[in-house]
Amino acid sequence: MNEKLNTIILMIVMGTLSLTMTAVIFVFLAGLFDSKVNNDEIFKILGPAFQTIVGAFVGVLGGRAMRQNDPDN
Numbered sequence: 515m516n517e518k519l520n521t522i523i524l525m526i527v528m529g530t531l532s533l534t535m536t537a538v539i540f541v542f543l544a545g546l547f548d549s550k551v552n553n554d555e556i557f558k559i560l561g562p563a564f565q566t567i568v569g570a571f572v573g574v575l576g577g578r579a580m581r582q583n584d585p586d587n
Contacts, residue, residue: 527574535567 538560545556 524574524578528571531567531570531574535564535571538564538567 542556542560542564545551545560546553
C-alpha cells in the first residue's frame with residue numbers, strides 16, 4: 515500500500531511540475547514573438563522561475579534515485 519501511495523504522489527508532483535514548466539515555456543515563446551514586449555524583461559522575470567522548476571525536477575529525480583539505492587528501504 516505504501517509503494518502505491520508513493521507512486522501516486524510522485525505522479526502528482528511530476529505532473530504538476532510538467533504543467534508548470536509547459537506554461538512557463540509557453541509564456542517565454544509568447545513574449546519572444548510579441549513585438550510589443552521587451553524580450554529582456556521577459557527573460558529577467560521568468561528566468562528564475564524556469565530555473566526553480568528545473569531544479570525541482572532534478573531534486574525529485576535525484577531523491578527518487580537515492581531512495582531506490584537505500585538498503586533500509
